[in-house]
Amino acid sequence: MDVTAAECCAPLVCEPLNEAEATELAPLFKAIADPVRLRLLSLIACHEGGEACVCDLTVAFDLTAPTISHHLKVLKQAGLIDSERRGTWVYYWINPGVLARMSALLGPASALAGTSA
């Protein structure tokens, strides 16, 4: 068995995550570790203008508005999205930096060593 196969797609390489890094990163993945939040994120990202209001999002699910609001709050507290109230509606948009960091961690090895900032 070729044990050096890591060179092809090598994820999470370079250096093992220490406890502090793992503790900081895990909540980011936990935030998207839910079908509803994954779809919310994608709905926001795909929405024209890069932002969507809660009313756009709520209709896409068979869930009550408070439940959607809860999931949006989780995503926001994780730093994955941000929001602003403009008149009647509240708009949400994606924070691309955080998503990029998570992607980099899993894919092209680089984010492991010293990305805490």
Added chain:
Amino acid sequence: MDVTAAECCAPLVCEPLNEAEATELAPLFKAIADPVRLRLLSLIACHEGGEACVCDLTVAFDLTAPTISHHLKVLKQAGLIDSERRGTWVYYWINPGVLARMSALLGPASALAGTSA
């Protein structure tokens, strides 16, 4: 959905995730949404030869062996790692395809969201 297809790149943008896709993808992120499992994954990926035995992993944590075994089982059931017993020890290694797909899902999304204007 072929979870091992790294280049099929279904980013968060382009088109919103439907319910079925989200339901299938969320458990992958849930599997790494834990500091211990994140470190386990990274320890395995970084270990020489690309594989590590449970004994190597257990000593890195202040947790009992059954707990580590449980986390490894979660990672394995999610398809992120695989294992084989060779004599006394059981070795674990990473399934790079699944990780690459997760990375692709997050990466292009953030890039596009950041440049969408």
Added chain:
DNA sequence: ACGCTACTTAGACAGTCATCTAAACAGGAG
């Protein structure tokens, strides 16, 4: 066969989470 080490399974317990209903808060319209 016996015991020793490596690892997993089973069961229990505490803490967290997703969801709901009810109620509060914010803003626009009459």
Added chain:
DNA sequence: CTCCTGTTTAGATGACTGTCTAAGTAGCGT
């Protein structure tokens, strides 16, 4: 001001999760 719509907060509940101890399985050495 008062009502109506949009959104969030509060509290409750059932389900899931991380961890442990105790016990089971698997292979090696004597």
